[in-house]
Amino acid sequence: MCDLAAIGPIAHAHGALTLIDCVSSLGGIPLHTDEWQLDICVAGAQKCLAGPPGISLMTVGDAAWERIRGNPQAPRASYLSMLDWKEQWIDGDKFPFTPSVSDVHGVEAACDELLEEGLEASIERHERSAAACRAGARAMGLELWPRSEEIAAACVTAIAVPDPLTDVQVRAHCRERYSVMISGGQGAGNLVRIGHMGPSARSLHPVVGLAAVGRTLADLGVEVEIGAGLEAALSELSKASAPVAST
Numbered sequence: 001m002c003d004l005a006a007i008g009p010i011a012h013a014h015g016a017l018t019l020i021d022c023v024s025s026l027g028g029i030p031l032h033t034d035e036w037q038l039d040i041c042v043a044g045a046q047k048c049l050a051g052p053p054g055i056s057l058m059t060v061g062d063a064a065w066e067r068i069r070g071n072p073q074a075p076r077a078s079y080l081s082m083l084d085w086k087e088q089w090i091d092g093d094k095f096p097f098t099p100s101v102s103d104v105h106g107v108e109a110a111c112d113e114l115l116e117e118g119l120e121a122s123i124e125r126h127e128r129s130a131a132a133c134r135a136g137a138r139a140m141g142l143e144l145w146p147r148s149e150e151i152a153a154a155c156v157t158a159i160a161v162p163d164p165l166t167d168v169q170v171r172a173h174c175r176e177r178y179s180v181m182i183s184g185g186q187g188a189g190n191l192v193r194i195g196h197m198g199p200s201a202r203s204l205h206p207v208v209g210l211a212a213v214g215r216t217l218a219d220l221g222v223e224v225e226i227g228a229g230l231e232a233a234l235s236e237l238s239k240a241s242a243p244v245a246s247t
Contacts, residue, residue, distance in 0.1 A: 004018075004020065004038060026043035026048055026057065027198075028047075029127075033059050040058065041059070042057070042083075044057070047198060048155050048197040050114075050197075053068040054100060125201050129200075129201040132236035133157040133233065138208040139232035140225050140226060145185075147158055158185065160190060206237070210233055
């Protein structure tokens with residue numbers, strides 16, 4: 001994760017705008033767009049927010065709107081035109097184009113559930129799931145990809161793939177043998193990621209993911225302390241005020 005509280009004011013002091021990727025993290029980490037002077041934030045509904053895929057959420061600050069208006073190359077009369085959306089939807093209270101009605105209602109329902117749970121409770125739930133997953137991976141003897149806890153995300157745990165395996169081998173075996181899907185990274189295929197966002201940050205999902213990864217590595221010849229890892233993860237989850245088995 002990035003220190004957005006520090007980056008926003010520094011960028012503004014140098015006349016730069018900030019464009020923040022919040023696709024996975026909205027609803028799972030603190031995000032104070034105005035206080036941190038963040039100009040544009042783009043989020044996905046299907047991650048920590050637990051809404052439907054296929055719809056994007058954005059915040060746009062005054063400085064960003066001014067820059068967009070001053071750009072003659074900005075698209076107009078297009079679904080991708082932010083100015084069309086602002087002038088006709090935000091200012092005019094009507095959709096400029098045909099909306100995906102079911103997706104809009106799905107996002108509204110997801111937001112209602114988030115408000116019912118409470119934003120702070122949702123953030124704490126994601127942080128607790130992340131802490132459980134990281135503690136479990138370390139106790140298994142695995143190496144976490146982030147260099148420190150401070151930069152680790154609350155919505156996913158990245159684990160280095162032990163030599164001589166590749167992420168493709170690990171992911172394929174985990175899915176085919178244990179019916180658990182994990183993802184890889186964006187680089188050379190030397191890490192796997194266990195997601196714990198939205199519904200996957202509830203109940204025992206992080207433990208199931210860890211168990212599947214642990215068993216997969218053991219099947220592929222890696223020495224891992226699966227029992228110690230699951231015990232460490234459950235120990236973290238037991239710190240919750242609500243029962244860990246709730247759904």
